[in-house]
Amino acid sequence: MEIKKNDYFDIDIIDIGINGEGIGKINNFTVFVDGALPNEKVNIKIIKVKKNYGYGKLINIINPSPFRQKPICEHFGKCGGCNLLHLSYDEQLNVKSSFIQSNLKKIAKIENIIVPKAIGMDKPFHYRNKASFPISFTDKINIGFYKPRSHNIINIDNCAIQHPINNIVIEKTREFIKDSNISIYDENTGKGDLRHIVTRIGNKTNELLICVVINNDKFLYKDLLIEKFKDIPNLYSIVINYNTNNNNVILGSKTETILGKGYITDYIKDLKFNISPLSFYQVNPVQTEVLYKTALDFCNLTGNEIVFDAYCGIGTISLFLAKNCKKVYGIEIVPDAIKNAISNAKLNNIDNAEFFVGKSEEVIPKLIFEENICPDVVVVDPPRKGCDTALLDAIGKTSIKKLVYVSCDNATLARDINYLSNFGFNLKKIQPVDMFCMTTHIECVALITR
Ligand SMILES: C[S@@+](CC[C@H](N)C(=O)[O-])C[C@H]1O[C@@H](n2cnc3c(N)ncnc32)[C@H](O)[C@@H]1O
Numbered sequence: 359m360e361i362k363k364n365d366y367f368d369i370d371i372i373d374i375g376i377n378g379e380g381i382g383k384i385n386n387f388t389v390f391v392d393g394a395l396p397n398e399k400v401n402i403k404i405i406k407v408k409k410n411y412g413y414g415k416l417i418n419i420i421n422p423s424p425f426r427q428k429p430i431c432e433h434f435g436k437c438g439g440c441n442l443l444h445l446s447y448d449e450q451l452n453v454k455s456s457f458i459q460s461n462l463k464k465i466a467k468i469e470n471i472i473v474p475k476a477i478g479m480d481k482p483f484h485y486r487n488k489a490s491f492p493i494s495f496t497d498k499i500n501i502g503f504y505k506p507r508s509h510n511i512i513n514i515d516n517c518a519i520q521h522p523i524n525n526i527v528i529e530k531t532r533e534f535i536k537d538s539n540i541s542i543y544d545e546n547t548g549k550g551d552l553r554h555i556v557t558r559i560g561n562k563t564n565e566l567l568i569c570v571v572i573n574n575d576k577f578l579y580k581d582l583l584i585e586k587f588k589d590i591p592n593l594y595s596i597v598i599n600y601n602t603n604n605n606n607v608i609l610g611s612k613t614e615t616i617l618g619k620g621y622i623t624d625y626i627k628d629l630k631f632n633i634s635p636l637s638f639y640q641v642n643p644v645q646t647e648v649l650y651k652t653a654l655d656f657c658n659l660t661g662n663e664i665v666f667d668a669y670c671g672i673g674t675i676s677l678f679l680a681k682n683c684k685k686v687y688g689i690e691i692v693p694d695a696i697k698n699a700i701s702n703a704k705l706n707n708i709d710n711a712e713f714f715v716g717k718s719e720e721v722i723p724k725l726i727f728e729e730n731i732c733p734d735v736v737v738v739d740p741p742r743k744g745c746d747t748a749l750l751d752a753i754g755k756t757s758i759k760k761l762v763y764v765s766c767d768n769a770t771l772a773r774d775i776n777y778l779s780n781f782g783f784n785l786k787k788i789q790p791v792d793m794f795c796m797t798t799h800i801e802c803v804a805l806i807t808r
Contacts, residue, residue: 361387361412363404368420371398374453377506378441378798382414389414392506393435395423395445425449430483431518438506440519440796447795451476454800455790458768465772466785473788476802477648482795487624488641489520490556490608491528495542499535501528501555509545519796521559523566526590531555534586538579548573548604556599556608558633560624561643565594567622569635571601571609580616587617594618597635609636621698626650629677631702637695638671642793649764649791649801650678653737656762656787656805659683663734666725668718668749673699673711675737675764680711687731688713689721719746726752735760744770747777754781761806766793768802775806782808 361384371380371394380394382402388411394400399421402414419426429435429443442450455473462468479485494500494511502514516525535542535552543550554571568587570577577598587593595618601610613620613635621634626646633639640646653675657665659682667676670688672695680686680703688711690696696715703711714721718738725731736753738745744767753761761783765771775785783806790802 359385361404361407363407365404366401366417367404367414368399368401369414371396371400376457376798378445380416386410387412391416393444394419395426397421397423398426431516433503433512433514433517436505437503437512437514438508439503439517441506441798443518443796447478447482450795451478451790451792454792454798457798457800458788458790458802461768461772462775462785462788465769466776466779468772468775468785471785471788473790473802476790476792476800477645477652478792479642479644479795482792483518484521485642485644485795486520487561487643488556488558488639489517489524490554491524491531492554493531493535493542493552494544495550499532499542501531521557523559523591524557527555527557527568527587530586530590534579534583537586538582540579543573545604551577553601554608556635558622558635558639559592560622560633562625563623564592565622565624566590566592567595567597567618567620567635568593569597569599569609569613571599573602575600575602577614584617594622595620599635611636626674627678629674629702630705631672631674632698632705633672634694634698636692637698638692640674640793642795645791645793645801646674649793649803650675652789652791652803653762653764654678654682656789656803657682657735657737657760659735664731666722666733666736668722668736668738668745669740670699670713671695671739673702673713675739676711676713677703677706677708679737680708683735684710686711687725687733689716689718691715691717717746719748719752722749723752726756732756733758735762737762737764739764740770742767742770744774750774750777750781754778754783759808763804763806764801765804766799766801768800771802771804775804778806784808 369382373381380391391414393416401418406413459473500511541550543553556569663683667688676688786805788804793801
């Protein structure tokens, strides 16, 4: 059967894709349908046809899924933020585990490990402690999030997963733009000054840091900005980040503090952390405690071990490990994060943690082969692209028996497990933790041993 643009079909949705889209078949032709859910019968209109697959627009739901729910956000479907708001939270946890199961099978060829249901939140809304709002000017000022698969901004005045304080920050930013008449960055031309507003809020301390990202090497409106923002509840610090690169990276390397200390403080369990704007910090503070507890349980430390914490950020996992082992070596590429990690160790009176700035794949081989430090356990928590093979090769060439892998991208996790199998490592167990409720992203902790 020939499938053409603008044709209508009734199809069964049999699966869900990594962007939350429903997946159905017309004979052997695969169709992706935004907004449709598995086990639904839907009427669709074909909007794009490729050789073996196409895209359909959801016209009507003939038989809804029992797990379908009314999205609580008016921007659902138009904003690229949450793509699972139409699925019950409990079922989201099952779907996310199934993504991991499928990648373990496809990429790592593992079929004998059952991925348990993701550990979810009791209250899965307004959980994020960090927001980055791009700003543009069309016929009006736009502050919000990008539309899916586009760089057009949807204006947001209330978000289901962000901290409510952001609504006030956005409102005050609009007032600042109007009163200052500052030019707005245009990513097509690379011209205009104001690019992004980034906020961070301490979960336990409520300290709010606002970072204003400027496409210039100077910022002329410091006093007006402070005047506009000063009454925002819990405002603790304002920093200006200078980013003149014409690319998608939000923050440049230079920041200037114009109010307060230039960082916030927060607690994870009983440990205290200073967090500067350029440093990575987990975005879901409630689930971070669950994630770290899972990682620590998987390490099963007795108190005598040497542990490497690769990709350590501001030393959060390192300091939890340090309380349970003999010595921790933390390795991280961002110098500001390592400055935080060193001061965080002091802040918590921890003296058995040592930190190094550099690439894990360069520092760890040096520690092992030049300094002769061979750890009992290695913890890795890389960005989405996973671990560099130079790091996995170094681990593979030692007698290390235990690796605890914290992953925010299970496709690269599966790739790395597959690579490590060349050195006799096997996946022993895995536990997903839902850090990104209402979205298809999922974090997990894997215990890999030999
Ligand atoms: C997912 S974060 C984890 C941070 C920390 N473990 C935590 O839980 O907050 C990954 C970290 O790896 C750092 N990073 C990226 N590439 C790196 C590399 N090649 N070597 C060391 N650190 C790297 C990033 O700057 C970031 O802080």
